[in-house]
Amino acid sequence: MSWVTELAAALLVAGALVLLGLGRISFEQALSLITLGIGIVAGKHLSRLDTYLRRRYGSRFLARKYSKYISEIVVGDKSVTIYVLPEFLETKIAGKIVKSAWEVFPGMTVEVEKGERVRLV
Amino acid sequence: MSGSGSYRVKEGDIITQSGARWEGSLGFRINGHAVSNKHVLPDVGARVVHRREPWVDAREIGTVVRTVRWRNPSIWDWILYIFTGRPLPANRVDASLIRLDGDVEVLKAFDTPDEIVDPAVGMTVMKRGRTTGVTMGEVVHDDATIVVDMGGEKYLVFTDVYRFSNRTLPGDSGGVNRTDRGILGITFAGPESGEYGFGVKAKNIVKELLTEG
Numbered sequence: 001m002s003w004v005t006e007l008a009a010a011l012l013v014a015g016a017l018v019l020l021g022l023g024r025i026s027f028e029q030a031l032s033l034i035t036l037g038i039g040i041v042a043g044k045h046l047s048r049l050d051t052y053l054r055r056r057y058g059s060r061f062l063a064r065k066y067s068k069y070i071s072e073i074v075v076g077d078k079s080v081t082i083y084v085l086p087e088f089l090e091t092k093i094a095g096k097i098v099k100s101a102w103e104v105f106p107g108m109t110v111e112v113e114k115g116e117r118v119r120l121v
Numbered sequence: 122m123s124g125s126g127s128y129r130v131k132e133g134d135i136i137t138q139s140g141a142r143w144e145g146s147l148g149f150r151i152n153g154h155a156v157s158n159k160h161v162l163p164d165v166g167a168r169v170v171h172r173r174e175p176w177v178d179a180r181e182i183g184t185v186v187r188t189v190r191w192r193n194p195s196i197w198d199w200i201l202y203i204f205t206g207r208p209l210p211a212n213r214v215d216a217s218l219i220r221l222d223g224d225v226e227v228l229k230a231f232d233t234p235d236e237i238v239d240p241a242v243g244m245t246v247m248k249r250g251r252t253t254g255v256t257m258g259e260v261v262h263d264d265a266t267i268v269v270d271m272g273g274e275k276y277l278v279f280t281d282v283y284r285f286s287n288r289t290l291p292g293d294s295g296g297v298n299r300t301d302r303g304i305l306g307i308t309f310a311g312p313e314s315g316e317y318g319f320g321v322k323a324k325n326i327v328k329e330l331l332t333e334g
Contacts (some may be wrong), residue, residue: 045147051320059266059280060211060266061278062266063211063266063267063268063278063280064211064278067268067276067278068274068276070267070268071268071312072262072265072267072268072284073266073267074262074264074265074266075266078140088264113211116312116313116314117270117311117312118267118268118269118270118310118311118312118319119269119270119291119310119311119312119313120158120160120215120269120271120294120309120325121289121290121291121292121293121294121308121309121310121311
């Protein structure tokens with residue numbers, strides 16, 4: 001139900017305008033309700049922007065930060081798979097990478113797989 | 122297109138740039154040009170040579186007219202990264218554009234349409250390259266970020282590339298990757314084992330080499 005937020009915001013704005021028209025609330029109160037309605041929709045879209053930016057740049061951030069240890073990162077809908085070079089799989093650095101991934105992709109499952117050093121061919 | 126005097130080359134054939142001591146592969150043809158990797162054809166203005174077999178006589182087929190710029194983080198990138206958290210730059214494309222000589226004809230390596238297709242997991246990958254020849258596989262990851270070891274503690278991050286299951290070895294770089302619906306991209310990287318490889322998406326090559334700037 002992706003339209004519920006917009007519907008609630010529209011009802012809030014419409015209600016504020018009706019109440020203002022009926023003289024039941026002041027102009028400032030109506031303005032506050034309208035701003036609240038707009039804010040709800042804006043918040044929803046900002047949250048989407050946050051998700052988009054994390055998906056788009058999160059893997060790049062991790063790859064750059066841990067370039068010595070990682071060969072590949074794949075971001076799925078609900079999980080992130082990080083391919084760590086074999087010599088670092090059982091080391092503290094692997095745990096550190098997972099911790100960073102949790103911070104960058106909160107709420108997503110982080111999986112670690114055995115990677116291989118990648119070179120231009 | 123079999124006019125007299127034409128010199129026929131095929132996607133995945135051996136190419137290099139004049140005077141170079143390495144060999145790569147020819148990618149796909151687009152708008153009268155052809156593409157291969159930047160690391161195969163790094164210099165704009167260099168002549169491109171074609172070989173029927175590795176390291177034997179070559180024939181010039183065109184000129185490198187454009188290449189992408191790999192973005193290593195500058196000092197400003199690092200400052201912005203530390204103080205604002207702005208992500209460091211990465212790269213999407215390893216490609217150069219070849220203007221083909223008038224008598225050169227590029228034949229398809231596989232009989233598929235010339236449409237640019239976005240890779241999707243599970244798609245068939247038909248690959249042709251200098252070292253492994255024709256291989257069949259499938260797209261394993263359609264949107265990966267990879268770290269390429271450039272040697273000497275230098276690393277380049279590439280984003281929005283795809284991984285395929287086809288065997289891939291040095292020299293395959295630049296070779297075409299097609300699926301039954303069209304062109305996916307070109308080969309550019311792989312692990313030391315050669316068990317799989319990575320491709321640069323054709324749509325990103327077109328965007329960076331043919332439509333930007």
